[in-house]
Amino acid sequence: MxxxxxxxxxxxxxxxxxxxxxxxxxxxxxxxxxxxxxxxxxxxxxxxxxxxxxxxxxxxxxxxxxxxxxxxxxxxxxxxxxxxxxxxxxxxxxxxxxxxxxxxxxxxxxxxxxxxxxxxAAVQRAVLPDPPRRVGRLSVASRYEVAHEEAAIGGDLFAVHETPHGVRILLADVRGKGLQAVRTVNVLLGAFREACDHQPDLPGVVRQLENRVQEGAARATGAEAEAFATAVVAELPPGRSELRVANRGHEPPLLVHAGTARALEPAVPALPLGLGLLGGDGVPVDRFDLPVGATLVLFTDGIDEARDERGAFFDPAPVLSRPLPPDPETVLDTLLTAALRHTGGHLHDDAALLAVTRLE
Structure with a gap:
């Protein structure tokens, strides 16, 4: 598309x-x-x-x-x-x-x-490979749209892993671009992979991500010492339809089902990863129902902050609030096509998109 x-x-x-x-x-x-x-x-x-x-x-x-x-x-x-x-x-x-x-x-x-x-683009693909098309009970699709005005490596990332505790999902947007952003992206991807294998619950995964970002910032100097990342960390436990979501200062994901797209707003706002010392120790986790055939859509601010020639922001919810097949590829194609049409054919910032559809 x-x-x-x-x-x-x-x-x-x-x-x-x-x-x-x-x-x-x-x-x-x-x-x-x-x-x-x-x-x-x-x-x-x-x-x-x-x-x-x-x-x-x-x-x-x-x-x-x-x-x-x-x-x-x-x-x-x-x-x-x-x-x-x-x-x-x-x-x-x-x-x-x-x-x-x-x-x-x-x-x-x-x-x-x-x-x-x-x-x-080559470095981006090496650092951020596409996830498998199917992970556990989920069909998965991803996109990474590089802004035409930019030649720097962006800090957007996503990952999907199947674990004994269910399928775990990460989408994040690291502050900045270039090598500093790549190092933080690597830290987050490695920490997420490790946490998925060892942490029994979602708050534990988020705390491990928070600790790794803070440790990396403590060893760094300059702008990298102020690194942080907005993120959505989600989990679908085995045999259940309950989707657990920890939102760390990121755009709320959309739940697309039965011709509607609903933003999964967090009940309690939380600070981005890397800024946890400024807030409390708790990790708020929201719970939503993810029925069979529903699609969870996550994206970075390159999508919802995309502007048209008059400066109006793009709103992804109305675009997906119509009958769509339970196919994450189609959902992302529809969303990205509408965003590009809104901006006149190109985005002004990198955008990472991830969609997962529950198959069973």
């Missing part, structure tokens, strides 16, 4: 490539059909500059040559060329050279940014 938005962006880019030619054509039309004498050389001079960020180096130079030829033809049609015409034509040549240099610089920057994004 999100491929539609990529196709739309590609169509827009293809249309924009015709803009330099349209500028030259506009200059010719104005010169031919406007009865009074109008100097269209400023418009012709703009064509190479318009081409520089849109076309290749060859296309930029070709645009400059076409602008010069169009100007020469217009002069020949109207009158005999004069010595005074050397100034505008020389300016066109110089502007074409400047546009070509600008094109080379922009192309180099794009290559560097593309390489940075590819490296960031």
């Amino acid at each position: 999100p491929d539609r938005h990529r196709d739309a962006r590609e169509r827009r880019q293809r249309l924009l490539r015709w803009l330099p030619a349209a500028v030259i054509g506009c200059a010719v039309v104005i010169d031919v059909f406007v009865p009074t004498s109008v100097n269209v050389f400023p418009l012709l001079a703009a064509a190479p500059g318009v081409a520089a960020p849109l076309l290749s180096l060859r296309g930029t130079i070709a645009t400059g040559v076409a602008a010069n030829l169009a100007g020469l033809v217009l002069v020949e049609v109207e009158r005999e060329p004069a010595r005074g015409d050397l100034v505008p034509f020389t300016s066109l040549v110089l502007l074409t050279v400047v546009a070509a240099v600008l094109n080379v610089l922009l192309a180099r920057d794009r290559r560097q940014l593309r390489t940075s994004r590819e490296v960031a």
Whole structure:
């Protein structure tokens, strides 16, 4: 589904490539059909500059040559060329050279940014592998949408593990980006895996995550010493429909079932992981019913803080409040497609999404 938005962006880019030619054509039309004498050389001079960020180096130079030829033809049609015409034509040549240099610089920057994004995406996949498609009684789907404006490695993470105590789920958003965020992500993923094997209850899992984040911050310096993460930690015990959720300052997950999407708000707000020393020792755990066919949807703030061109935030609940198949892949495709449509085809911040559907 999100491929539609990529196709739309590609169509827009293809249309924009015709803009330099349209500028030259506009200059010719104005010169031919406007009865009074109008100097269209400023418009012709703009064509190479318009081409520089849109076309290749060859296309930029070709645009400059076409602008010069169009100007020469217009002069020949109207009158005999004069010595005074050397100034505008020389300016066109110089502007074409400047546009070509600008094109080379922009192309180099794009290559560097593309390489940075590819490296960031590769590291992200290595640090955060996709969970299995089925874990215990749950069908699982995940997405990681990288913001187009960013080339840094994000701090969003998710994990699903089957344990003797049930299926345990983690989705978190670490403060910051880059290597500092990656280290905290690794800490949380390792601590969650260890806690799933050794902690008999959900509060124990949360306390272990809290301790690991605090220990990592105590050994760090600079911004990493202030690391924290908002998180949702959930558990579905064996043979039961009771979903237990510990929300640590994160966006509430959505429970999608029977054509409605309901936010699972915590009864008692709790501080993010890493800031536990500022609050009490307790770990609030909320309990909800997760019937067969229901889907739990978790996401980071790249989704619900996505804005449209007017600055309005995206609300995921209405998008999922309609009949949907009990399939986590379809649910995430529907949500992500709507978010991308809301923002015009791209997100402004990384977004991690995780959906689990109870099968039995």
